[in-house]
Amino acid sequence: MARTPLSGIQHSLRAGDYEAVVASVGASLRSLTFAGRDLVVPFGADEVRPGFRGATLAPWPNRVVDGLYAVEGVQRQLALTEPDRGHALHGLAAWLEFDAVDKSPSHVTLAAVIEPQTSYPWRLVVETTYALTAEGLTQSVRARNDTDEPAPWGTGPHPYLVAGEGSVDDWMLRLPASRVLEVTPDRLAPTELVGVDADAARFDFRKERRIGAVEIDHAYAGLSRADGIATVTLVADDGRGVAMSWGAACPWVQIHTADLPSGPGTPGHRAGLAVEPMTCAPDAYNADSYDFDAGLITIAPGKWSPTAEWIIHAID
Numbered sequence: 524m525a526r527t528p529l530s531g532i533q534h535s536l537r538a539g540d541y542e543a544v545v546a547s548v549g550a551s552l553r554s555l556t557f558a559g560r561d562l563v564v565p566f567g568a569d570e571v572r573p574g575f576r577g578a579t580l581a582p583w584p585n586r587v588v589d590g591l592y593a594v595e596g597v598q599r600q601l602a603l604t605e606p607d608r609g610h611a612l613h614g615l616a617a618w619l620e621f622d623a624v625d626k627s628p629s630h631v632t633l634a635a636v637i638e639p640q641t642s643y644p645w646r647l648v649v650e651t652t653y654a655l656t657a658e659g660l661t662q663s664v665r666a667r668n669d670t671d672e673p674a675p676w677g678t679g680p681h682p683y684l685v686a687g688e689g690s691v692d693d694w695m696l697r698l699p700a701s702r703v704l705e706v707t708p709d710r711l712a713p714t715e716l717v718g719v720d721a722d723a724a725r726f727d728f729r730k731e732r733r734i735g736a737v738e739i740d741h742a743y744a745g746l747s748r749a750d751g752i753a754t755v756t757l758v759a760d761d762g763r764g765v766a767m768s769w770g771a772a773c774p775w776v777q778i779h780t781a782d783l784p785s786g787p788g789t790p791g792h793r794a795g796l797a798v799e800p801m802t803c804a805p806d807a808y809n810a811d812s813y814d815f816d817a818g819l820i821t822i823a824p825g826k827w828s829p830t831a832e833w834i835i836h837a838i839d
Contacts (some may be wrong), residue, residue: 528568531620534631538655541837544568550621550633550651552577552682555660557837562765564683564781564795573791575681578617579664581649582637584679585742585777585805586610588712590642592808594675601642607784608710613681615640616649630654645674647822659836665829668822676820676828677803682835683781683795684767687759691734691780691793695758698728698778701745704805711740713805716815719743731756734796740779742805744815755798758838769833773800774818800833 531547540558545551551572554565566573590601590611601611621633632652639646646669654661668674686694703726705714719727725737729747746753751770755778758764769776779797783789803818804810810817822828 529571530566530568532623533568534623534626534633534653536629536631536653536655536660538629539657541655541657541660543653543655543660545631545633545653546572546577547621547623547633548572549575549578549617549619550635551579552653552660552662552680555682555835557839560687560763560837561685562835562837564685564791575613575617576683576791578613578681579621579649579651579662579678580613580681580799581616581664581666581678582643582647582675583614583677583808584799584801584803586612586711587808588710588806592675599642599644610710610712614678615643621649621651624650625652629656639670645670645672647674647676659834661832661834663830663832665827665831666822667827668824671824673821673823675808676822677801677807677818678828678831679773679777679799679801680833681797681799682767683791683797684757684765684835685795686757686764687761689759691796692736693759694734694764694796695731695756696728696734696796697731697756698743698776699747699753699755700743700776701729701747702743704742704744706741706805711805713742713813716744716813731758734780738780738782740777740782742775742777742801744775744804746774746776753800756838757796757798762838764838765835766838767798767800767833767835769800769831772829772831773802773833775801775804777801777805800831802829802831
């Protein structure tokens with residue numbers, strides 16, 4: 524009997540010049556290419572996924588500060604899965620095994636159950652579909668609350684986009700966002716939402732420009748949209764690159780320049796730009812602590828959440 528690769532069962536998709544592989548652990552986008560060119564930082568099938576690269580994040584994206592939150596006056600303590608900073612990071616689904624419930628040569632629908640636990644006492648069925656067309660790779664995510672009480676919910680993806688040769692420093696970024704969420708420098712805990720012009724050299728990419736040496740691990744809001752769609756573009760000097768677009772279900776986007784603590788020379792360091800559309804802000808489970816709309820969703824008993832969706836496509 525063949526051994527299952529460490530990243531799980533592999534689901535290969537193809538449409539036109541696009542090819543993608545989705546791994547079942549965490550419903551993770553393991554690779555995406557266009558005419559043989561990487562559009563995301565890949566990882567090996569028989570490799571433990573590096574961090575959250577390509578993972579589906581649920582029932583919250585980003586951080587819950589100190590792992591603490593309260594619902595209806597009951598305080599809960601989540602496991603601190605980001606121990607260096609003392610937070611609960613990227614939800615409970617990233618290491619679950621997702622089962623294929625529908626599949627074709629160009630799409631796969633995967634589902635997993637988040638079982639009730641002391642820190643999150645709701646049962647959620649999380650369902651995600653990856654679909655390739657000649658236009659690119661679309662992922663959609665939704666969840667059903669199979670308990671008798673309303674459940675807090677948020678989701679998002681975690682791809683590291685690749686424009687071409689070189690690294691993050693070399694590529695041109697356009698990010699149509701007017702506001703950025705400031706964070707504490709040591710723990711990345713949210714503080715206040717400010718205009719990107721508060722530190723334009725670091726945060727303002729409303730006009731396309733080279734990323735250079737700036738370090739970003741921040742959530743953006745105030746997204747400018749065309750026909751309801753926000754689009755981030757990442758382009759190399761040869762004019763080729765990658766774009767990611769999403770609708771109103773995701774009013775936030777986390778941008779991370781992939782600066783690893785061990786620095787240059789570490790595999791993955793500034794190898795791709797994380798672009799993470801999110802249905803809610805970082806620490807949205809503590810929305811009452813902030814003076815902005817954190818966007819936390821509550822799923823009623825027996826109901827599905829709104830579907831969140833995004834597409835990655837080549838610029839050629």
